[in-house]
Ligand SMILES: *[C@@H]1O[C@H](CO)[C@@H](O)[C@H](O)[C@H]1NC(C)=O
Ligand SMILES: *[C@@H]1O[C@H](CO)[C@@H](O)[C@H](O)[C@H]1NC(C)=O
């Protein structure tokens with residue numbers, strides 16, 4: 001038994017001394033009994049107590065395909081939402097990326113590039129009245145003083161006004177009938193082309209890249225126009241900028257903000273002569289015809305008195321980006337590299353978000369500038385010079401598996417004392433015997449079926465780890481295999497289908513009900529990470545307890561779901577990383593919903609859980625790249641959640657009057673609403689960022705945040721949920737900082753099961769808090 005029980009010594013020494021003989025004998029039995037199937041010699045109990053075999057090898061490239069076969073689902077050829085402006089050549093198209101508004105409907109909703117917001121503007125009766133009518137690319141960037149707040153203290157929500165474009169870069173040749181087509185939609189960028197329908201020749205083009213340093217519009221022998229919805233007070237030629245064909249204008253707007261505009265002709269002989277632009281009516285300036293070159297736009301930070309910093313950088317622009325990443329045990333590194341257009345010897349200006357700046361490699365950090373502009377909902381962006389940005393994370397959740405994990409440090413015990421174990425075993429027996437197969441037989445919702453299975457899977461795995469009851473474990477495992485088997489073989493009420501217009505797996509319920517919005521808009525690609533994460537987790541639990549379950553069919557099915565929401569590569573069937581945005585460091589839940597406020601995400605905890613599920617699946621299938629990739633994503637997500645979703649009192653990324661809400665609620669690209677999609681009860685808003693409770697909750701949530709949230713918002717002395725079914729999750733999360741209190745609550749003799757939602761297990765919460773408490 002060398003070293004086998006060593007972890008007991010760390011946290012639970014007294015218990016160990018009391019029950020050592022008993023435990024060891026029992027453990028020996030269990031060790032034999034729990035080894036099911038053909039796979040390994042590891043027992044489940046050993047895995048719980050010991051760390052699973054750690055990945056020791058360094059992985060230089062974590063983006064290796066997990067599978068390349070066609071997903072085995074019935075194919076649905078057409079999706080109710082057509083792809084606008086992009087002719088797909090049989091490749092999947094992104095559904096949850098920042099520019100997807102341009103692929104939908106009238107293509108007129110904004111794109112949030114951070115710090116610049118860009119929209120294809122047109123003329124309607126309304127905006128014509130407000131001088132906001134122009135046919136080109138309208139640009140806004142809002143400062144803290146522009147922000148609008150909802151009622152209350154702290155403010156219920158805040159948003160950035162974007163109805164009036166600060167500057168629109170347009171061309172005289174553009175009009176009512178212009179068309180927008182899109183080129184190269186990738187995970188980080190897209191190119192928008194505006195052309196005339198007559199000859200299809202581009203009039204202007206713009207590359208929309210996350211974090212782009214300038215808004216850059218390429219002109220193709222057209223007549224540039226500069227317009228403004230706010231109003232142009234003056235347009236004055238700037239001082240000279242080095243380089244032939246290079247000139248500069250300073251635009252002062254009616255709101256006193258200033259923008260610098262660089263005009264760079266692609267032919268060095270055609271130095272633009274002055275005046276380059278002449279006023280034509282209110283807020284419209286027209287340039288010389290037949291301009292071939294680029295016009296670049298940047299907001300001048302409020303406290304600046306000159307534009308020297310920009311002058312050195314104008315002329316080049318980002319056209320797209322690529323990502324590379326490596327993981328070495330507990331440390332990960334990733335690099336976003338940009339393809340550059342424009343003048344070759346001009347360095348590139350890009351923007352880094354606050355979580356980038358925190359995790360930047362020393363080499364990249366040296367290239368940070370003093371340029372700081374506010375993003376819409378992620379605080380201040382900081383300018384960075386160069387063609388790439390390297391970021392590192394050195395606290396990957398290498399040691400977070402199924403065993404309770406918390407930052408307070410007690411999570412070291414592996415066994416429960418006799419009293420505790422007997423008590424919990426009784427609760428677990430009832431829950432396991434109640435089972436889930438009957439309940440799931442009629443469940444049409446992928447989300448709810450997943451939640452119920454996933455919660456039960458946590459219970460079954462903890463039963464294997466801490467209760468040493470072979471029969472009970474067998475019963476639970478059988479329930480899991482049967483339930484998941486129904487989905488894998490497509491016998492659920494509405495089988496999933498592979499949809500080949502955009503490229504992905506969606507619910508068949510939408511088609512049958514003729515309602516695209518059923519199941520939270522799964523068929524619109526909303527929430528796929530949330531929905532499918534529960535299935536991947538359930539599969540990982542089964543495989544961890546019975547490796548023989550991993551036959552080709554089961555494995556391929558689970559891999560298909562992972563490829564749908566978290567494909568490590570672009571392949572024929574699924575886009576790369578549908579949900580997780582590697583620039584923002586978290587996922588967007590919004591799919592093909594065309595919101596003016598952009599993409600959004602509510603449940604940061606289910607985002608984390610969906611990646612944790614992939615990490616555990618990678619472990620169960622010994623796919624080291626997958627395990628490493630999900631671990632790195634979790635480390636990045638931990639950072640972005642603590643910057644943007646869960647607000648400690650010193651948070652500086654959200655406005656001061658919003659921070660005391662503690663949790664954002666729904667984080668959009670342009671708005672933050674302290675709310676949920678299903679109501680404004682505080683228990684919903686806090687609870688949706690907690691569930692499901694698993695060991696990754698303890699990793700993601702900082703100890704300080706946990707305590708602040710408990711003391712100020714969720715503790716039962718000052719707060720009683722109106723919808724009491726949300727009580728369970730609030731009390732389960734208490735275990736991360738106060739396991740004794742959490743245990744006492746769930747152990748109470750008159751515990752009321754109606755405090756739990758479907759998919760929550762009292763026995764699991766008891767085991768979780770008991771282990772953290774050292775019982
Ligand atoms: C310009 O603005 C003035 C004052 O707001 C208005 O009276 C006039 O009609 C506008 N001209 C055009 C061409 O829109
Ligand atoms: C065993 O666990 C119970 C909680 O169920 C706790 O009250 C008791 O102190 C523990 N006993 C020992 C010896 O640690």
Ligand SMILES: *[C@@H]1O[C@H](CO)[C@@H](O)[C@H](O)[C@H]1NC(C)=O
Nearest residue numbers: 029030032033468469470471
């Ligand atoms: C383990 O299995 C053996 C039979 O193979 C049985 O005798 C024993 O009671 C089992 N132990 C437990 C704890 O279930």
